[in-house]
Amino acid sequence: xxxxxTGAGARLSGEVRSIAAVRLSGAVMAHPKRREAAARLxxxxxxxxxxxxxxxxxxxxxxxxLAWSSIPDESTHHILLHDDMVLSSTFFERAERAxxxxxxxxxxxxxxxxxxxGAAVRQGALAGARWVAGAGExxxxxxxxxxxxxxxxxxxxxxxxxDTWPDDVLMGRYLRQAGVPVYVAVPSxxxxxxxxxxxxxxxxxxxxxxxxxxxxxxxxxxxxxxPLDLPVIPFFKRGVAQCAVRVPGTDRWRDLRCEDYLAGLxxxxxxxxxxxGAGRHWPLWLTAYTMGxxxxxxxxxxxxxxxxxxxxxxxxxCHELGxxxxxxxxxxxxxxxxxxxxxxxxxxxxxxxPPGGSAPRPVDAGPVAVSGADTFVxxxxxxxxxxxxxxxxxxxxxxxxxxxxxxxxWAPDADPEEEVxxxxxxxxxxxxxxxxxxxxxxxxxxxxDEETPVSPAAAPTARALLRVEExxxxxxxxxLGEPYGPGMPQRGPVAELVLSSSLNRxxxxxxxxxxxxxxxxxxxxxxxxxxxxxxxxxxxxxxRKRLRMGELADAVGKAVRPMAxxxxxxxxxxxxxxxxxxxxxGWRAGVPLDYGVHTVAQWLAYESDRA
Numbered sequence: 120x121x122x123x124x125t126g127a128g129a130r131l132s133g134e135v136r137s138i139a140a141v142r143l144s145g146a147v148m149a150h151p152k153r154r155e156a157a158a159r160l161x162x163x164x165x166x167x168x169x170x171x172x173x174x175x176x177x178x179x180x181x182x183x184x185l186a187w188s189s190i191p192d193e194s195t196h197h198i199l200l201h202d203d204m205v206l207s208s209t210f211f212e213r214a215e216r217a218x219x220x221x222x223x224x225x226x227x228x229x230x231x232x233x234x235x236x237g238a239a240v241r242q243g244a245l246a247g248a249r250w251v252a253g254a255g256e257x258x259x260x261x262x263x264x265x266x267x268x269x270x271x272x273x274x275x276x277x278x279x280x281x282d283t284w285p286d287d288v289l290m291g292r293y294l295r296q297a298g299v300p301v302y303v304a305v306p307s308x309x310x311x312x313x314x315x316x317x318x319x320x321x322x323x324x325x326x327x328x329x330x331x332x333x334x335x336x337x338x339x340x341x342x343x344x345x346p347l348d349l350p351v352i353p354f355f356k357r358g359v360a361q362c363a364v365r366v367p368g369t370d371r372w373r374d375l376r377c378e379d380y381l382a383g384l385x386x387x388x389x390x391x392x393x394x395x396g397a398g399r400h401w402p403l404w405l406t407a408y409t410m411g412x413x414x415x416x417x418x419x420x421x422x423x424x425x426x427x428x429x430x431x432x433x434x435x436x437c438h439e440l441g442x443x444x445x446x447x448x449x450x451x452x453x454x455x456x457x458x459x460x461x462x463x464x465x466x467x468x469x470x471x472x473p474p475g476g477s478a479p480r481p482v483d484a485g486p487v488a489v490s491g492a493d494t495f496v497x498x499x500x501x502x503x504x505x506x507x508x509x510x511x512x513x514x515x516x517x518x519x520x521x522x523x524x525x526x527x528x529w530a531p532d533a534d535p536e537e538e539v540x541x542x543x544x545x546x547x548x549x550x551x552x553x554x555x556x557x558x559x560x561x562x563x564x565x566x567x568d569e570e571t572p573v574s575p576a577a578a579p580t581a582r583a584l585l586r587v588e589e590x591x592x593x594x595x596x597x598x599l600g601e602p603y604g605p606g607m608p609q610r611g612p613v614a615e616l617v618l619s620s621s622l623n624r625x626x627x628x629x630x631x632x633x634x635x636x637x638x639x640x641x642x643x644x645x646x647x648x649x650x651x652x653x654x655x656x657x658x659x660x661x662x663r664k665r666l667r668m669g670e671l672a673d674a675v676g677k678a679v680r681p682m683a684x685x686x687x688x689x690x691x692x693x694x695x696x697x698x699x700x701x702x703x704x705g706w707r708a709g710v711p712l713d714y715g716v717h718t719v720a721q722w723l724a725y726e727s728d729r730a
Contacts, residue, residue, distance in 0.1 A: 141218045143211075143264075145198035146186040148179070157202035165200070180286040183260060184277060187270045195222075197270050201261040203312040204229065207331070209338045210308045214264055217250065217304070217342040224300045225269060225290075227253065228262040228308040229328055232434030235363045235372075236303050237329035238354030242410060243305035243347050244330055244427035245460075247419025249337070250346035253301030254363055255372040256725050257287040258294055262309040269299050280730075283622065288724045295370060302346045306330040306423055325437040325445065330427040337420055353377055353409035355435030357678075359714045360405040371726060373502060374605065374718050376639065376710075377402075377409045383506040384412070385482040386466075395462070397455050403432045404459035411463020428456040484508035487552070487649075490545040491524030492533060495606030496555065496599075496638055500524065503642035514545050521545045521552035521594070522645055525587045527580055528557030529602055531610070535583035542590040551593035553648045555641070558600050558634065558661070558695050560584040568696035569598075569657040588657075595652030597644055600661025600695065604638035604715065605722035609729055616672050617719045618729060620679040628668050629687035634695055636661040637710035637718075647704040658700040662708045665694055678716040 145165040149157035150173055157167045168186040175181070183199065190197045196218045200206075207213075210228070217226050230236040235254035243251035265273070273293050280289055294301055307328040352363040360377035378388035388405060397404035407428065418424065432452025433445040440448075487509045489501045500522060501511055512519050523545035526533035542554065560581050561567045562574060573585055588596050603613045612628050613635070619626035644660045652658070666674070668686035676682050700706045723729050 142195045144194035148182040149202035180281045205310045220342045226264040227303040232329040240329045241427040244423045248347035250302040252348040258291040351413045355406040360402040400455040407456040407459030408463035429453045431456045482508040486510045488514045488521045490514040492526045497524040499638040524555045528559035542587045554591035554594040556598045567693040593654045595648040596657045600634035600636045616675040620682045626684040631689045632665045632691045634661045637715040640708045647706040659697045678713045679720045
């Protein structure tokens with residue numbers, strides 16, 4: 120190991136030498152324009168690997184694949200650094216100790232401050248952990264250590280995939296498929312300098328670590344001990360208080376808003392807001408509060424935790440604020456995060472915490488039967504109802520309300536006769552509940568509401584939907600706009616635009632304007648209907664605004680990644696009035712389009728098999 124790495128920004132020097140069974144090597148990857156800076160970082164220890172096609176499409180993949188392909192025969196582990204990283208004074212000591220303690224794992228020595236992994240680092244700082252398990256998203260590759268055999272497997276798997284996902288998403292996909300655990304350092308061993316991106320990543324805003332010290336205050340601690348594995352990770356991103364929640368028994372994750380997660384624990388976010396006094400920074404306060412609620416055990420080192428809280432607000436707002444604006448708010452944002460965390464820690468005791476590291480238990484809201492075709496809407500509703508404490512039972516199980524999802528109108532392979540049969544079976548017990556229907560029941564007019572006559576002589580889809588609604592005796596009927604969200608069919612304008620944006624490809628989209636509704640809002644409407652809906656009453660459920668294709672493409676480009684697009688609008692269907700649900704159920708669509716689109720992008724990249 121090198122013996123004279125003297126501080127942050129110092130170049131790597133010395134000779135690679137074996138300590139115990141670990142022998143590290145490494146490379147710094149760079150565009151030829153930054154070769155000189157890369158050489159300063161690499162010193163006489165690491166190789167410098169430059170883009171083999173610098174005039175080609177901007178991409179880090181080509182260079183990273185070449186770097187992972189160039190591991191010396193005698194090495195057991197290899198480190199890859201981007202040329203714009205700054206290293207802590209204990210970078211090599213910690214990396215070597217960690218490789219020895221976790222020799223078969225991928226070790227992320229850096230994470231971005233606005234990512235799930237970055238939030239896991241903050242939760243680790245709160246718990247006093249030195250490493251945390253990866254949070255099921257992309258694997259941060261700006262400072263990554265891999266066992267040699269894992270790197271070789273990645274190179275073989277990744278060849279031919281360079282025109283698909285970015286290299287950090289590809290790395291995450293490979294490691295999950297190969298069963299390689301990913302652990303993230305607390306605090307980070309490296310920091311990002313925020314030089315101008317040469318692979319078109321500046322749209323992301325400032326890209327910093329969630330917790331970095333030039334001189335690690337806990338340098339004398341070892342790396343042994345099991346990394347912290349978190350079932351719930353609150354994170355603040357794009358101005359939204361969110362939670363990543365692990366699906367029990369799997370390596371899959373779901374994204375919820377913090378207020379929805381807390382509601383399942385019996386915590387009313389609206390009541391919290393009234394007493395928080397956080398003003399415009401309420402989402403930051405709520406995220407930190409949720410961190411406190413889900414935390415178990417004692418607190419970690421105060422210095423590490425304070426640094427982690429200091430970056431929380433800037434990380435969640437860096438998509439819209441530049442460095443000067445963020446720098447002027449650092450103290451204010453840190454104080455808000457501190458206050459939220461302290462409030463959450465103070466109130467965590469009433470919530471039952473099962474043994475074994477699982478998430479807090481929800482309240483018991485009683486039984487409900489969720490039925491319908493196997494669609495992403497049904498899956499999300501089942502999860503959302505379970506989150507709120509409902510016990511899911513089989514359809515037709517006695518005096519239990521039903522929540523039935525009819526897929527006609529938005530699932531292209533839905534069979535009308537089968538949908539009618541399923542609806543009759545769901546409500547045969549006479550216990551009522553909620554039926555999810557569709558806007559496609561309405562006739563072709565400029566404007567419609569729930570009182571607009573629906574003719575049995577209408578189009579085939581409308582006729583079938585009307586039969587489904589007639590079969591749902593005693594149910595509250597929710598007519599949905601165009602549902603979207605994680606798990607949605609990988610076709611249609613939303614999914615295709617998100618994919619094109621994620622892959623940095625030009626998009627071509629056409630279609631009539633759409634009145635969208637996110638699956639989280641659908642779940643909110645179902646909960647409101649179960650509480651306040653009248654049997655047989657119909658409610659329209661969607662966003663008030665209808666989006667033309669160009670507006671949708673522009674919104675996707677802002678939420679995911681800027682892209683070139685061509686959009687063509689087809690004749691619109693009716694504009695559907697949604698005010699009755701607000702007046703009678705107290706429901707309005709609350710998921711911002713930016714956040715909603717981002718949940719689709721995350722699912723496509725991290726959970727789907729879309730190439």
